[in-house]
Amino acid sequence: MEFCIFGKYYCKRWWRMGTISLTTKIYFGKGAVARLRDLGAKRIFLVTDAFFFQNGIAKEILHAVGGEGKIFHGVLPDPSVSLVAEGSKMAQEFAPDMLLALGGGSSMDCAKGILLSLPQRPVFVAVPTTSGTGSEVTAFSILTHEGVKHPLIDPTLRPDYAILDDDLLQNLPPKLIAEAGMDALTHCMEAVVSKEGDLYSQALAVTAAETLMELLPRSFDGDKSVRGNIHLAATLAGISFDHAGLGVLHAVIHALGGAFHIPHGRLGGVLLPHVMVLNEKVSLHQYARVARACGMEGAWEKTAVRNLRGAICRLRKHLGLPSTLREAGIESKELEERMEEIVSAAEQDACLLGNPRSVSREEMRKLLREAMG
Ligand SMILES: [Zn+2]
Secondary structure (H helix, E strand, O other): OOOEOOOOOOOOHHHHOOOOOOOOEEEEOOOHHHHHHHHOOOEEEEEEEHHHHHOOHHHHHHHHHOOEEEEEEEEOOOOEHHHHHHHHHHHHHHOOOEEEEEEOHHHHHHHHHHHHHOOOOOEEEEEEOOOOOOHHHOOEEEEEEOOEEEEEEOHHHOOOEEEEOHHHHOOOOHHHHHHHHHHHHHHHHHHOOOOOOOHHHHHHHHHHHHHHHHHHHHHHOOOHHHHHHHHHHHHHHHHHHHHHOOOHHHHHHHHHHHHHOOOHHHHHHHHHHHHHHHHHHHHHHHHHHHHHHOOOOOOOHHHHHHHHHHHHHHHHHHOOOOOOOOOOOOOHHHHHHHHHHHHHHHHHOHHHHHOOOOOOHHHHHHHHHHHHO
């Protein structure tokens, strides 16, 4: 099988060299879930968490597809390899012709692990209920094994269909809007400067970043009318980083998240301004494109980018997200004790390869200490 689990980068990178891969068909907008019926599935294996099982939405989705369904509702945050094994056993016995992931990033990550275990690949559908991970269009999955997060990267993990239905976003709690939205923004900011990027990924990242910067505060404050556009922007950011890769920010937050069990978006928001400073020397022009799109003032690119960093810090504050690792719940002593372990995990993370410049161990330590606050 052509994938690498546990820290090794997928080695056949040919699919990125001058290739634009448009794998996932996306249905979006109010009532998009109704399109599931057109897919003609007969045996549907639905992967979700207890929340969507108990509130009846998983059953409603199965009803929308039609056919015979089975629900695996054991998904937990940061899904582990053993959780995937449990779901895989159930899925193999059921032998579905459609695998459907319903929920946030954890449900999609878990479903992707299950997908790889099936002897025959069913149609794979993602129905995201948060606007952030972009997993509904990417070849990435993050699974946890013995406290370490491992990116799993395989082109077959890209869903065949993504259903972005506004109706699923109406009751999103502000905390999830904030954390997922900030995650999507970090995807834009890493993809736009990635050394694997090009016009395609940059165009998507710039548009998505502009949309998120403008609309996230409104959605957080209760304006439901903007959630559909935020959802689509998060997916565009996903397409962008699926094409271009990510960078040092994600390498570090995977390592930190594995060690301290703090949500991905909270850590990403803390690190983003610091990583922009780190990469600015080689990526000023790309950051400036985002800054201009977001209406930042400044005749010089450096000024516009500085203003963008300020705007990101204000957005973070508006969304109630921490501005330092200390505020995110990490003690300085704990960080120092686990520093080498975290830096080593980040160094081996596949995401690091997309960063526009190489980052030494010492620079990672400095980044973490600065972010500590
Ligand atoms: Zn992310």
